[in-house]
Amino acid sequence: MKFGPMWAAAALLCLAAPGVSSAKTARAENTLNISIVDFAFNPVNDTVIVHSTVEWTNNGSFSHGSVNQTGSGEVWSTGIIGHGTSKGHTFDKLGIFPYECVVHGLSMPGTIVVISSSPVSSTSWSKLKRSYRAPAGKAVPQKSRRSS
Ligand SMILES: [Cu+2]
DSSP, X not given: OOOOTHHHHHHHHHHHSTTOOHHHHSBOSSEXXXXXXXXXXXXXXXXXXXXXXXXXXXXXXXXXXXXXSSSSSSOOBOOOBOTTXXXXXXXXXXXXXXXXXXXXXXXXXXXXXEEOSSOOOHHHHHHHHHHOOOOTTOOOOOOOOOOO
């Protein structure tokens, strides 16, 4: 099943909705842990407050890693993360950052959304929307469901 840019558009609309504080929906902690198991990132999509660290832990048998797709905005690559080890990256820029596995590419997609700690102003969101570019020909994965 393929997912188009509708998810990103929906996320932007949702977060930019009047009276809705995006900050409340983001994780309050400064570290988001993402587990890599069975050729998937879990959670596959999540939101953090700017300057948070995302740490990927490889709980699978094979080597994986996280590298952003666009090469613009927040740029990172964890390199290869071996079984049972972790690598982190601190996100200092606002934006929507699709990424993929260093080893397996887009067969293992993920997305990190970075928002400001205060409720997002329309100004910063319009900047964010301008800065966001879906990778050419790449689908943005579906937003994951999370129990509240
Ligand atoms: Cu992989």
